[in-house]
Amino acid sequence: RKEVEQDPGPFNVPEGATVAFNCTYSNSASQSFFWYRQDCRKEPKLLMSVYSSGNEDGRFTAQLNRASQYISLLIRDSKLSDSATYLCVVNGDSGYALNFGKGTSLLVTP
Amino acid sequence: DAGVTQSPTHLIKTRGQQVTLRCSPKSGHDTVSWYQQALGQGPQFIFQYYEEEERQRGNFPDRFSGHQFPNYSSELNVNALLLGDSALYLCASTPGQNNSPLHFGNGTRLTVT
Numbered sequence: 001r002k003e004v005e006q007d008p009g010p011f012n013v014p015e016g017a018t019v020a021f022n023c024t025y026s027n028s029a030s031q032s033f034f035w036y037r038q039d040c041r042k043e044p045k046l047l048m049s050v051y052s053s054g055n056e057d058g059r060f061t062a063q064l065n066r067a068s069q070y071i072s073l074l075i076r077d078s079k080l081s082d083s084a085t086y087l088c089v090v091n092g093d094s095g096y097a098l099n100f101g102k103g104t105s106l107l108v109t110p
Numbered sequence: 111d112a113g114v115t116q117s118p119t120h121l122i123k124t125r126g127q128q129v130t131l132r133c134s135p136k137s138g139h140d141t142v143s144w145y146q147q148a149l150g151q152g153p154q155f156i157f158q159y160y161e162e163e164e165r166q167r168g169n170f171p172d173r174f175s176g177h178q179f180p181n182y183s184s185e186l187n188v189n190a191l192l193l194g195d196s197a198l199y200l201c202a203s204t205p206g207q208n209n210s211p212l213h214f215g216n217g218t219r220l221t222v223t
Contacts, residue, residue, distance in 0.1 A: 015113070021167035043214040044153065067163040084114075087152055096166040097143070098212055101133055 003027060004036045006101035014109055017078045021104045023071040023088030031034050031082050032062055037084045038103065040052040044087055047073075112137055114215035116201050122221045123191050131218045132175075135203030142184040143212060144176060153200055159184050160206060163205040170202040188220075196222045 006023045013019050027032075033050035048055065050062040050071055061074040071088055088101040123129050130136045135142050141160045145153035155168035159178035173189045182203075188195055198219050202212035 014199060033213050041198075043217050044212075045214070046211045078168050089212075092155075096158050096160075097155040097168060100145075100153060101148075102152045 002101075003092060003099045004088055004101040006088050006104050008102055010105040010107055012107045012109060013078055014090075015078055015080060016076065017108075018076050019078060021073045021086055021088075021106075022074075023073075023101055024092075025069050025071070025088075025090040026100075027090070027093060028069060029093070030069075030090045032089075032098065033062075033071055033088040034098070035060075035062060035071075036087040036089055036100075038087055039084050044080060044100075047086070074086065074108075078106075080108050082106060083102060083108045112202050114139075114201055114203050114213055116199075116215035116218050118218060119216065120219045120221075121214050122223060124194060124223055127191050127222075128189045129191060129220060131188075131199050131201075132183070132222075133185070133203075133215060134183045134202030135201075135208055136213050139193065139203035140211065141204045141206045142178060142182065143202045144184070144186045145202065145206070146170070146195075146198060147217075149196040149197075154188070191222045193222050195218060 030048045035047040036044040038044040053064045059076045062073045085103040087103045143158040145157040147153040157167040162178045178184045182215040198217045200217045203217045
């Protein structure tokens with residue numbers, strides 16, 4: 001089983017739509033969780049950290065469910081500029097390495 | 111405040127050759143991690159350097175080696191290049207504590223022919 005699994009998509013949504021991405025992780029001892037955004041042929045950039053109580057940053061909401069080992073990202077009122085690949089990131093066994101999912105591709109259309 | 115810088119940006123090598131990629135971490139960061147990202151895949155962890163030592167290694171063969179210098183900059187060396195080594199190589203830095211998010215450089219795109 002891969003350490004971090006994501007639905008690769010692609011998700012094609014119209015502007016203004018709400019879209020949710022899910023991610024599962026295998027290591028129950030993981031403590032660090034992040035969502036990164038990666039534009040085509042660019043480096044990944046931190047979108048937001050994910051906290052146990054859930055957290056929100058503008059149109060973006062992240063949730064963590066430790067019991068199910070599941071992380072989600074909700075994007076409200078999608079913009080064309082949200083089109084990108086969204087990477088779920090979880091720390092591994094030793095705590096040093098951060099492991100990435102394969103990414104979920106989002107295309108927001110006019 | 112300079113972010114993470116990597117060189118070169120692009121590189122073309124022939125199978126069997128050796129390559130060295132370079133990385134300078136973000137100011138104030140002392141830990142450097144290297145990742146390989148093949149097309150259509152997420153970044154895969156190669157190794158992490160802290161205090162000039164390899165602190166953790168991912169599932170990569172010994173052909174992949176690295177180094178960290180006293181100024182925290184780092185090199186990634188790959189020997190006996192294979193076609194499958196063609197990928198985007200990403201360097202990321204953190205301030206050293208666990209649970210810190212990674213800050214990535216622009217990457218080096220390596221093509222092996």
